[in-house]
Amino acid sequence: MTNSYDQSDLNIYGAEDDFEMDAILDAMEKATSSTPLDSTEPADKDWSQLLAVPRRAASGLTRADLPNEPGVYLWSRGGAPQYVGKATSLQTRLSTHLGGGVNLAGSSLRRNVCALLFQIPPNVTGNPTRQKVTTEQATAIRNWLLSCDVSWLLARTEHDAAALETRLRHAFRPPLNRV
Template sequence: MDPQLDQAWQELLQAQEHPVRGLVRADVPEGPGVYLWRRNGALSYVGTASNLRGRVWSKHLGVGTSLAGSSLRRNVCELLFAIPPAVTGNPNRMRITAAQASEIREWLGECAVAWVERPTRYEAGVYEGQLRRTHLPHLNRV
């Protein structure tokens, strides 16, 4: 493995974890960065954001029945209910029920999230792309 990539991965893995149940909106920074989700200590998902707070808090922890804005929520939906992300990813297609949205949020509530800020959205995207290709978490899609 590329030593620079290994160092970047270690930085993300060692970033402070925040249990989702105790997370408040103000805890999440507004800058660009890369984030990861863990469940029961196992890496589940890696993502990037131009605004970490908007992505992590508003999109991934959203309570709505549309999953179009969160690939993480779509992939958890597939895991829990066997509904393919291609079906729930289009805002004009299937929406999930309020009960299903609640179960997805409950599943995510049992996770921890960590992040590393980056100076620009571009740098965050490059960083995240390298990490995903090298260490593909089970809830990420190539």
């Protein structure tokens, strides 16, 4: 059963719909009440650890370069952190973000870059049946992402990745994350 949230609840947590809101609240609950592994490190140590791992130019990444494991990833541009996310498979998720199609529904990062570049709100481009961007806009979004660096930390489990991402997003609020 899916709960029904009002638009202000969705906006506060950056959720696109009730399903995503449920997932965010579940991750937050697990992050605050789970195993010692999820809660022993303070968020600033997590952030330092993520910033310390080597960054790779997004333009040079191939699927084969990316681990097919859960983890947390960071997009940086000009040395400044822009977006942090979690993945059950870093390979699949980062490949989705690097896509170039006109449908942005599968990538919150691409929707947020679209909002930055073209002032089209993510809730407009987030649903597969809603507005799609033009080919030129999709190319500009992809080029913006290709000018970024990407780094990641592997996690033991999907749950650990979700907990870490929640702590990082709420503690540091990267500009392209909607918290």
